[in-house]
Amino acid sequence: MTTTMSGRVLMEGSEALARAAIVSGCRFFAGYPMTPFTEVLEHMARLLPEVGGVCINAESELEAVGMAWGALSTGARAATGSTGQGLSLMQESFSEITLAELPLVIFNMARGQQDYFQATRGGGHGDYRHIVLAPQDVREGVEHVQLAFHLADKWRNPVLVYGDYLLAHTQEALCIEPMEFPALPAKDWAVDGSASGSGMSKNVTPLGVAKHGQEAFGQEGKFQYIATKTPLMEREVRVESGYLDDAETVVVAFGSPAKFVKYAIKQLRAEGHRIGYVRPITLWPFPFDTVRDAASTARVVGSFELAAGQMVDDVRIAVAGQAPVEFIGGVSTDHSGFGVGRLLEVGEIRTRLLALHEGRPQPQIPGYEKFTYQLQEHQETPA
Amino acid sequence: MPEMKLVKSRGTVTVDVEHCKGCELCIPACPPAVLTMSTPVNHMGYRYPELHPGCTGCAACLLVCPDFVFEVFRFNEPQVHEVAE
Amino acid sequence: MTTLDTSTAPANARKIEQLKPDLLLTQEHHMCPGCGEPLAVRQFLETIQDLGVVQQAVAVAGIGCYTSFSGSMDVDLVQALHGRAPSVATGVKRMLPDALVFTLQGDGDMVNEGLQEVIHTAARGENVTCILLNNGVFGETGGHMTATTVVGQRTKNTLDGRDAAYHGFPILIGDLIAQLEGAAYVARGSVHNAGAVARTKKMFTRAFQSQLRHEGFSFVEVLTMCPTGWFIPTAEGPSYMNETLGEVHIMGELKVDGRVKTTEELHAENVARQHEVEAKLAAGGLDDHEGR
Numbered sequence: 001m002t003t004t005m006s007g008r009v010l011m012e013g014s015e016a017l018a019r020a021a022i023v024s025g026c027r028f029f030a031g032y033p034m035t036p037f038t039e040v041l042e043h044m045a046r047l048l049p050e051v052g053g054v055c056i057n058a059e060s061e062l063e064a065v066g067m068a069w070g071a072l073s074t075g076a077r078a079a080t081g082s083t084g085q086g087l088s089l090m091q092e093s094f095s096e097i098t099l100a101e102l103p104l105v106i107f108n109m110a111r112g113q114q115d116y117f118q119a120t121r122g123g124g125h126g127d128y129r130h131i132v133l134a135p136q137d138v139r140e141g142v143e144h145v146q147l148a149f150h151l152a153d154k155w156r157n158p159v160l161v162y163g164d165y166l167l168a169h170t171q172e173a174l175c176i177e178p179m180e181f182p183a184l185p186a187k188d189w190a191v192d193g194s195a196s197g198s199g200m201s202k203n204v205t206p207l208g209v210a211k212h213g214q215e216a217f218g219q220e221g222k223f224q225y226i227a228t229k230t231p232l233m234e235r236e237v238r239v240e241s242g243y244l245d246d247a248e249t250v251v252v253a254f255g256s257p258a259k260f261v262k263y264a265i266k267q268l269r270a271e272g273h274r275i276g277y278v279r280p281i282t283l284w285p286f287p288f289d290t291v292r293d294a295a296s297t298a299r300v301v302g303s304f305e306l307a308a309g310q311m312v313d314d315v316r317i318a319v320a321g322q323a324p325v326e327f328i329g330g331v332s333t334d335h336s337g338f339g340v341g342r343l344l345e346v347g348e349i350r351t352r353l354l355a356l357h358e359g360r361p362q363p364q365i366p367g368y369e370k371f372t373y374q375l376q377e378h379q380e381t382p383a
Numbered sequence: 384m385p386e387m388k389l390v391k392s393r394g395t396v397t398v399d400v401e402h403c404k405g406c407e408l409c410i411p412a413c414p415p416a417v418l419t420m421s422t423p424v425n426h427m428g429y430r431y432p433e434l435h436p437g438c439t440g441c442a443a444c445l446l447v448c449p450d451f452v453f454e455v456f457r458f459n460e461p462q463v464h465e466v467a468e
Numbered sequence: 469m470t471t472l473d474t475s476t477a478p479a480n481a482r483k484i485e486q487l488k489p490d491l492l493l494t495q496e497h498h499m500c501p502g503c504g505e506p507l508a509v510r511q512f513l514e515t516i517q518d519l520g521v522v523q524q525a526v527a528v529a530g531i532g533c534y535t536s537f538s539g540s541m542d543v544d545l546v547q548a549l550h551g552r553a554p555s556v557a558t559g560v561k562r563m564l565p566d567a568l569v570f571t572l573q574g575d576g577d578m579v580n581e582g583l584q585e586v587i588h589t590a591a592r593g594e595n596v597t598c599i600l601l602n603n604g605v606f607g608e609t610g611g612h613m614t615a616t617t618v619v620g621q622r623t624k625n626t627l628d629g630r631d632a633a634y635h636g637f638p639i640l641i642g643d644l645i646a647q648l649e650g651a652a653y654v655a656r657g658s659v660h661n662a663g664a665v666a667r668t669k670k671m672f673t674r675a676f677q678s679q680l681r682h683e684g685f686s687f688v689e690v691l692t693m694c695p696t697g698w699f700i701p702t703a704e705g706p707s708y709m710n711e712t713l714g715e716v717h718i719m720g721e722l723k724v725d726g727r728v729k730t731t732e733e734l735h736a737e738n739v740a741r742q743h744e745v746e747a748k749l750a751a752g753g754l755d756d757h758e759g760r
Contacts, residue, residue, distance in 0.1 A: 063552075063555040066548065068559060071559035076563045093552070146555035191545065194523050195544050199542060202545070202549060204547065205545070207547055209538050212540045290495075320637060
């Protein structure tokens, strides 16, 4: 690590996020190596014992989330993470942890932006939502991690930090300062054995089973309870926008690609093109109002994502027919699938923004012609 | 007239008849074999164990009962019963 | 035949065994007639009290018939998913190193869904106690084959008996775990008769003591009757168990003080212990139950 004269330290994003978790009071972490999440686990393994915390290399992602579940039940701040595939394994537990109202912080160091649905719709069974924070760079990631632990405790609901390969491996010079947050109630629901034998021992459970003599919600009551809590969390929406006052074209983008999009728009504005942007900071709650308002005076709205098109669904919902919505992103990764691909480049993004703005079709991704699915004869007519 | 004999009970049990589910695990578990199933049934329709003289208060019945039906006692002085041979 | 009054507590006597453990909030439960699980629950709850560690006890429950005890056990409890209790217990214990953390799981839960979890938790030597209620079937869903079902055993999806050629062989989970260095105390008990119940209680005592001494992972498997899942009359539960599960999953302390016992040693011990206990019962009681 290199220390600058100002006391800032040069570190990679993964380390910054790990350090941010630790200044948030996280004292338990479990994970399984998987690119590009692995370094977060490595840093946690090194840093947590230094503050009396525990980091376990779990035997699979499934056990990692289970261990975090146990740690959370004792009232500790705990987190887990992976990349999209690993989070897929954890989905049953995510659903049930949400029902059990445990404040889990989840890191998705994603391979691109194609985990948007998994993050925002909830990839598991049942009715639930997680608050999702999408930092655009390491600096914001450090804030979001701390915010995540606060919001998770505030709502007793999991919060997911949507990072990516670029964030994980970019080095920035940082001072990890703890942020201040409003006070929160004590965790009187947590268990530590001290209430055992008192007649008022506690259950931490998704099932709504209470101790004999105490009122039980049952499964039905639990489902309704969480269903009525979820809309209340929508007030946590966060969004950034720019150049919207006179924008003819509005582009919606999140995460590190959004920073590239903003840069391209800045260039295009200097050239006289009236393009503006909305950057959702929370993917859930999605900033429907901001996008709706921006669309009310625009000719066209574009959704830029490094994916086949997921956030565009929420953009369409927000725009509600006020203007046409076009998807201007695409699958963008390298041939290993880890996530930094050819669309993450200002020149490519400029081309797409201009095509949207000037009403021209989106260009094909160069070299992708051979990957294009060809409709087969037996598929031509609906069954 | 039948021959009578004396049988000592060093212990005894109470049986929570209405919670018994008639599983009969206590019957073979009793070392002096002093439990038999009743003829009448409880409110759930199950027969339940009845106690004969000779209980030693060993608590084997309690150990094998899934429904927490028994409490076990030891007499200060063994009780003596006269029973038919 | 003379029957005696068993409706009220007798005069001139002292109570030596109470209706239910103090840590059980109600005697009522949802288990079937003849179920062996409540017998095991009584014994470990009494053990926690006997050891004086009630206010350190945290349970982690799996999913099965026994899950409903999560409401009646007066123990701080975390409900886990099917198979996932060992990892949850790991998280709890790592944050509460002085707590007495134990899981309560069935064979479907632990040996099917959660095999990886329990083996890794044991291998890592996590300082928790996993309790397995093994009845050789998935009771709650209606009596289907699990990884511990023995060859020839009839279950809902092996109606002609488990056929090794098609369904493979059972996993002897206690024996498997005993092989792992992280496992400090491994035992297999049973509740098919009073003597076995008493022996099983000793196993709970030793397992919890092992945890309290921070020796590593402890494990108590308990063979339990499931007449509903076995499709037999309740009274036949114990004999059916002896003929099926009991023949394959051998009762005994499988690993103590770092040494794994052989099957021959276990058999010999079982014969000796059974005689011992039967003698004690015939003589009027097992020592542990004096004056509670």
